[in-house]
Amino acid sequence: MSSVHRGDPHSGAPPAAPDPHATGAPPHGEAPPHGEAPPRDDRSAETGGAPAVHRAGAVDGGWRSGPARLAAVALAAVALLPLLSKSGIWDPYELDNADLARRIAIHVFGARGGDLAAPAEQLPTLTDLGMGELGFTSMALGFRLFGLHDWAGRLPLALWGLAGALVLYELLARLVDRKAGLYGVAVLVTMPLYVMQARTMLGDIVTMAALTMAFCGLTGALIEGGRRAHRGALLAPAAWLAVGILGLAAGYLSRGLLIGVAVPALGAGLTWLVLRTSGAWPGLEGPRPTLGDLVGGAALLLGVAAAAKGLLVLASSSADAPLPRVLGVALLKKPPVESTFDLTLRQLGHALFPWSAFLPFAIGRIFRAPAPARGAAAVAPHLDGEAGVRIALVVTSALAYGAFALLAPHAGALPFSGPALFAAIAALAIRDLERGAPSSRALAVGCSVLAFVLYRDLVLSPDRALSVFSVDKPVFPKSFEEEAGSAMRFVLIAFAGLVALTWFEEQPRALDRSFKAWARRLAHDIQAGAAELARIWGGNLLFLLIVLEAALVGVGAMLFVGRRIGWGTVARMPNHLAAYGMNAWWALPLLLAVAPVALIAVRDAFRFVVARASMPRALGTPLAGLVAGFALSFWYYPALAAQLSPKEVFESYESLRAPGEPLATLGVRSRAAAYYQGGEVASFDDVQQAFAWLTAAADSAAEGAAAPGARRWLVVKSDELPRLNSLFRKHHKRNLPVLDGRSSQILLASNELGGRPNESWLNRVVLDEPVAPANPIDAMFEDQLEVLGWELTDDDGQKVASVVPQKTYRLRTYFRVHRSITGNWKMFVHIDGFQRRYNGDHPVLEGRYPLSLWQPGDVIVDDHELRLEPNFTPGDYALYFGFFAGDTRFQVTRGAEHEDRIRGGVIRVR
Template identity: 85%
Template sequence: MDRDRMAAGSGRAGLARLAALALAALALLPLVGKSGIWDPYELDRADLARRIAIHVFGARGLDLADASGQLPTLTDLGMGELGFTSMALGFRVFGLHDWAGRLPLALWGLAGALVLYEFLARLVDRRAGLYGVAVLVTMPLYVMQARTLLGDIVTMAALTMAFCGLIGALLEGGRGAQRGARLASAAWFAVGILGVVAGYLSRGLLIGVAVPALGAGLTWVLLRTSGAWPEPEGRGPTLGDLVGAAALVLGVAATAQGALVLASSSAGEPLPRALGVALLKKPPVESTFDLTLRQLGHALFPWSAFLPFAVGRLFRAPAADRAGEGVAPRLDREAGVRIALIVTSALAYGAFALLAPHAGALPFSGPALLAAIAALAIRDLERGAPSSRALAVGCAVLAFVLYRDLVTSPDRALSVFSVDKPVFPKSFEGEAASAMRFVLLAFAGLVSLTWFEEQPRDLDRSFGAWARRLLDEVHAGAAELARIWNGNLLFLLIVIEAALVGVGAMLFVGKRIGWGTVARMPNHLAAYGMNAWWALPLLLAASPVLLLVARDAFRHAVARASVPRAIGTPLAGLVAGFALSFWYYPALAAQLSPKEVFASYESLRKPGEPLATLGVRSRTAAYYQGGEVTSFTDVLQAFDWLTAAGSSVDGTAVPDAPAARRWLVVKSDDLPRLNSLFRKRYQRNLPVLDGRSSQILLASNELGGRPNESWLGRVVLDEPAAPENPLDAMFEDQLEVLGWELTDDDGQKVSSVVPQKSYHLRTYFRVHRPVTGNWKMFVHIDGFQRRYNGDHPVIEGRYPLSLWQPGDVVVDDHELQLEPNFTPGDYTLYFGLFAGETRFQVTRGPEHEDRVRGGVIRVR
C-alpha cells in the first residue's frame, strides 16, 4: 500500500514538473525568432556577441566586411560577459540569425523558471511551484528579457539559481543528519554555487553575488536567533549551519568589495569585472532611489498591482494543508522560505537603488523572488487563508493607475528593456491602448472576483432561486442604504435627484421658449442636463446589480469547474500576460525592427534588384540577407543611388530616370527629405512599398502596380485637391490657399461642430515658390466674445516648409476641440502663418490683419 502511494505521488510529481516545463516553454520559446533585431540596442549587443563567437569559438564565417572583428573588452560589453558568450555560442552553432542569438538566452530563462518550480515544489508544495512558474513567465520583464538580445535574462536566471540553491541547501541541511537531507542539501548547494558564479560573470559582485549570498546568510541568522532553527541531533553544527555561515561570510565580503569597487570607479575608465555595470558620466536626473520602484511598476504590469498586497500577505503564518505526514517539517521550511524571500527581495531592491544614481535604470534581476511571493499568497488563499476585500479593491485601483500611466505615456512600457532613450512608435499608440485596456479588465476583474470573498459552500440550484436571492440582496442593500447616517444619506440622494429633475425641466423648457442663457448653452451640455435626472440614478442602481451578477457567475464557474477559487489569480495572470507577450510586445517589436521590411523586400523583389539602407546600419542586413548591403548616412547620396540614370519611372519616359528597380530601407526621420528630393525630380511621392512601421520603411524607385503606403501621401497629394470650402488666397508670392474642410475622428466631413468633441481642420496649400522662413500656423475661431487659438507646427513639424517643392499640394491636419463655453452659433474661422511676432503677409484673398478669413464654422 505504501509502495502504491509512493508511486502515485511520484507520478503526480512528474506530471506537475512536466506542466511547469510546458508552461515555461510555451511562454518563452515560440516567438524568439518572431521579432527582428532592434537597432541600435540589440544590434550592438549582437555584434559584440558575433565578435566573441569569432575569437572564442572560432566562428570565422561570421566575419563582416567593414565591421570591427576584435575581441571586445568588458568595457565594450558594459557588463559581464556570460550573456554575450551565450549568444555567441548560439551564433557559432546555428549561424548569424536573430533567433540563434536569442535561443540560448531563452534557455537561460527556461532554466530559471524550472529551478524556481523545483524550489517551491520541494520546500512548499507542487501547486506553489506551478503558481510560481505561472506568475514568472507572465511577467513582461522576465519574458521580454528572455526574448531579446539584451543579455540580462542571464542575470535573472543566475539570481534565481543562486537564491534557490543557497536557501534550499540551508533549509534542507537544517533538517538533521538524514542521508536524504544531506544529498538534497548538497544538490541545492551545487545549484547555488552555479548561480553565484553565473551572477558574478554577468553583473559583478553586488548584484550577482552579494544579493543571494547575503540573503541566505541573513536568513540563517534570523532563523537561528528566532528559535525557529531545528535543534541539531548531535553537538556539532548542522550542514545547514555550515551553508548559512559560508553564505553570510561570502555575502559580507562581496558587499564590502563591491561597494569599494563602486566608490573607486568612474565613467570612462575600464570596467572592473567585480563591478559588472557601466557607469554613466552624467546619470539622468530621475536616477534616484525610487527609480527601481517606478521601473518595476511598469515592467511587471499587471502583476505589479498585486505584488504589494502579496508581500503583506507573506507576513501571515503559512496555512496548514491536508498533507498528512510531514506537515510540520514542511511548514517549518516554508516559514524559512518566506523569511528568505522577504530578506533577499529587500536586498535586491537595495542593490539596484544603490546603483541607480551611478548607472541609471538596470533590469531588475529578482522577478523570480517576486513571483514566488505572489505564488505563496495565492497558495495561502487556496489552503484556507481569509479572503481580502481590501486586496480586491486595492489591486483594481492600483492596476488602473498603472494602466493610465501606460496609456498616457506609452513609452513607459519600454521599461521592460531598460535601454537609454527608446522611442515609442506613434503609429502603435492606438493598438497599445487597446491591448492595455484588455489587460486591465482581464487581470483586475479576475483578481478582484477571486479575493473579494470566500467561495460559498451552497449555491442556488435553479435560475429562479438565484433570481429571488439576488432580489433579496438588492432589497437588503437598499434597506442598509436607508439606515446609513440615520437615513441622512438617502435624504441627500433624494435632494440631489430633485435638483436634477429641476435642472432638466428648466433646460427642457428654456430650450423651447428661447430663454437666453439656456439657448446659448452648447447642445450637448443641455442634453446631459436634461437626461441626468434618469440616467444617473439608473447607472447607480444598475452598477451593484451588474457586480452581483458577475460575482455569482464567477461563483458558479468555480463550482462547475471543481477547481480552487484561488486559481482565478494565476488564470488572470495567464490571460493578461499572454495578451502582452503574444500580442502587445510582438506588435511593438514589429514597429521597432526592420525584420518585416526585409521580409517584404524578399517577397517583392525580382532577381538582380539591389537593396541599400539609409539610417539603418548595414550590419542589420547580415541577420536577414546573409551579408551586408550598401549603407548610406547621407540622404542625398541615398537619393542619387536610388535614382541612378535610366529611361523610365513606372513606365513613363522621364529624363534621368532609373534604369532598373532599386530598393531602400529607410528610417522614418529621413523619409521627408528623401521624398522632397524625389518630388522635385519626378513630381510625385517617393514609392513606399512597406509602411506598416512608423520607424522603418521600405522604399523603391517604382511602385510596380502596388499602392503607395507612405504616410506622406496624406500630406503631399499626388491627385488634385477639392476641399469642401474652397478659397482663393495667397501668402506673398510663395504659398496659395486652396481651401479647408472639417472632418470627425473617422475622417467623415462635417458641416458643424460640438464643443468638447475632437475634429480635424484640414487646410490645403499649393506651393508656387520655395517657402523661406521657419513659419508656424495659427488658427482662430472667433465669435460671441470668445476665441479658439490653435497655434501649432505645420503638419506637426513632420514635413517642414523648407522641403515643400513648387507645384506641391500640401494638407495641414490640425486637431481641434472647442471649450465648453462655446455657445451655439456661427463663428468666423481665421488662419495664417507666423514666426515670433511676425505674420506671413496675405497678399490676395479675404483677410484681416494678415489672417486668411476662411468663412463660417457653425457650433451646435
C-alpha cells in the same frame, strides 16, 4: 520575522479562526437558504481529504510530482520559446549586442561559414560589452552552432530563462508544495520583464536566471541542510549547493559582485541569522553545527566580502576607465535626473505590469503566518521549509532592490534581476488563499485601482512599456499607439477583473440550485439594501437622494420647456450639455440601480463557475496573469517589435523584388541585412548620397548597379524620409514610392511603385493630385504660399458643416507652394465669437515635414485636431488662421485678412 512561524504546522500554534463576516457564508448559527447545496470545504475537495506531506516536509496539495513538473516545464516552454524568430533584431540595441556576440563566436569558438567568416574586429572587451561576458558568450555559442540568425542568438538566452523558471519550481515544490511551484512559474513567465529579456538579445536574462539559481540553491541547501542530521540525507542539500554555486558563478560573470554574488549570498546568510536567532533552527541545544549552519555562515561571509569589494570598486571607478569585471555594470558620465527611489520603483511598476499592481499586497500578505495544513502534525518536528522560504524571499528581494537603487545614480535603470523573487512571493500569497487564508476586499479594490493607475501611465506615455528592455532613450512608434492602448485596456480588464473577483470574498459553501432561487435571493438582497439605505443617517441620506432627484427633474423640465419656447439662456447652451440635463433625472437613478445588480450578477457567475469547475477559487489569480501575460507576450510585444525592427521590410523586399534589383539602407546599418539577406548591403548616412544611388542613371558606376532601367530599393529610417521625399519631389514632382509603410520607424522605398499603392504617410499630407476643399479661399502669404481652402471632418473622416463642443474634429487646411519658403513658421487657428476664442497654435504637419522641405508646386494639407471647450454656446463663429514665428506673423498679401490672419469664413457650433 518571528511572526512568520506562529501559524506554522509544526510550531504548535492553533489555526486561525474563520472569519464570521466572510461574504457568501451564512452567519453563525444560521442554516443555508432553502434550496441551496450543502457546505463544501474547498481544501478537502482539492485533495480528497488531508493533503499528503512528502519527504521534504512540504505539503503536497494532492498533486503528483511527475505531472506537476511536466506542467511547469510545458508552461515555461510555451511562454519563452515560441516567437524567437517572429520579431526582427532591434536596431541599434539588439544589433549592437549581436555584433559583439558574433565577434566572440569568431575569436573564441572559431565560427566559420557564411557571414560569420567575414572580417571582424578584435575580441571585444568588458568595456565594449558594458557588462559581464556570459550573456554574450551564450549568444555567440548559438551563432557558432546554428549560424548568423536572430533566433540563433536568442535561443541560448531563452534556455537560460527556462532554467531559471524550472529551478524556481523545484524550490517551491520541495519546500512549500507543488502547486506553489506551479503558481510561481505561472507568475514568472507572465511577467513582461522576464519574458522579453528571454526573447531578446540584451543579455540580462542570464543575470535573472543566475540570481534565481543562486537564491534557490543557497536557500534550498540552507533549509534542507538545517533539518537533516543523518548521513544518508546529504544528497539533496549537496545538489542545492551545487545549483547555488553555479548561480553565483553565472551571476559574477554577468553582472559582477554586487548584483551577481552579494545579493543572493547575503540573502541566504541573513536568512540563516534570522532563523538562528528566532528559535526556529532545530538542535540549538547541541554543540555540533548542521550542514545548514555551514552553508548559512559561508554565505554570510561571502556576501559581506562581495558587497565590500563591490562597493570599494564602485567608489574608485569612473565612466572613462575600463570596466572592472568585479563591477559588471557600465557607469554613466552624467547621473540620471530621477532619484534612486523613483528610478528603480518606476521601472518595476511598468516592467512587471500587470503583476506590479498585485505585488505590493502580496508582499504584505507574505508576513502573515501560512495557513496550517492538515496532516502536517504527523511529521516529526524539523526546520519548517515554507517559513524559511518566506524569510529568504523577503530578505533577498529587499537586498536586490537595495542593490539596484544603489547602482541607479551611477549606472541608470538596469533590468531588475529578481523577478523570480517577486513571482515566488505572489505564488505564496495565492497558495495561502487556496489553503484557507482570509480573502481581502482591500486587496481586490487596491489592486484594481493600482492597475488602472499603471494602465493610464502606459497609455498616456506608451514609451514606458519599453522599460522591460531598460535601454537608453528608446523611441515608441507613433503608428502603434492606438493598438497599444487597446492591448493595455484588455490586459487591465482581464487582470484586474479576475483578481478582484478572486479576492473580494470567500467562495460560498452553498450556492443557489436554480435561476429562480438566485432571482429570489437577488430580490431579497435588493430589498435588504434598500432598507439599509433608508436607515443610514437616520434616513437623511435617502431624503438627500430624493431631493437631488427632484432637482434633476426640475432641471430637465426647465431645459425641455426652455428649448421649446426659445428661451435665450437655454437656447445658447451647447446641445450636449442640454441633452445631459434633460436626461440626467432618469439616467442617473437607472445607472445607480442597474450597476449593483450587474456587479452582483458577475460575482455570482464567478462563484458558479468556480463551483462547477471544482477548482480552488484562488486559481483565478494565476489565470488572470496567464490571460494578461500571454496577451502581452503574444500580441502586444511582438506587434511592437515589428514596428521597431527592419525584419518586415527585408521580407517585403524579398517578396517584391526581381532578380538583380539591388538594395541599400539609409539610417539603418547594413549589418542588419546580414541576419536576413545573408550578407551586407550598401549603406548610406547622407540623404543626398542615398538619393543619388536610388535614382542613378543607367550608366552609373555605383556599386551594385544593374542593367539599364533596373529598379532599386532602399530601407529608410523614418527620420530620413522627409528630406529624401523632398529631393524626390524636386526632381520627379511626386512622392517617393514607399512599398512597405507598416512601421512608423523603418520603411521600404524604391524608385518605382511597380503598379502598387504608395504606403508613405506623406501621401496623405503632400498631394500629387489637385484638390477641391469644401470651403475654397483665394489668399496668399507673400509670394510664397497660396491658400486653397479648408474643411472639417469627423472621426470617421466624413466632411461636416458644423461642430459640437467637446467632440474631436479635424481641421484640414490646403496650401499650394509657389516659391521655397523662408523662415521657420508655426501655424495658428483662431475661432472667435461671443467673447470666446479657441486658440490652436501648432507645428505645421506636426513638425514631421518642415516648411523648408516644401517644393514649388507641392499641395500641402495641414491636418489639425480641433476640440472646442464646453463653454462654446451654439452660434456662428469666425475662423482665422495664419503663420507666426515668435511675435512676427507671415504677411498676408492677397485675400480677406485681419492683422495678417486669413479670414476663413464661419464655423457653426451646435
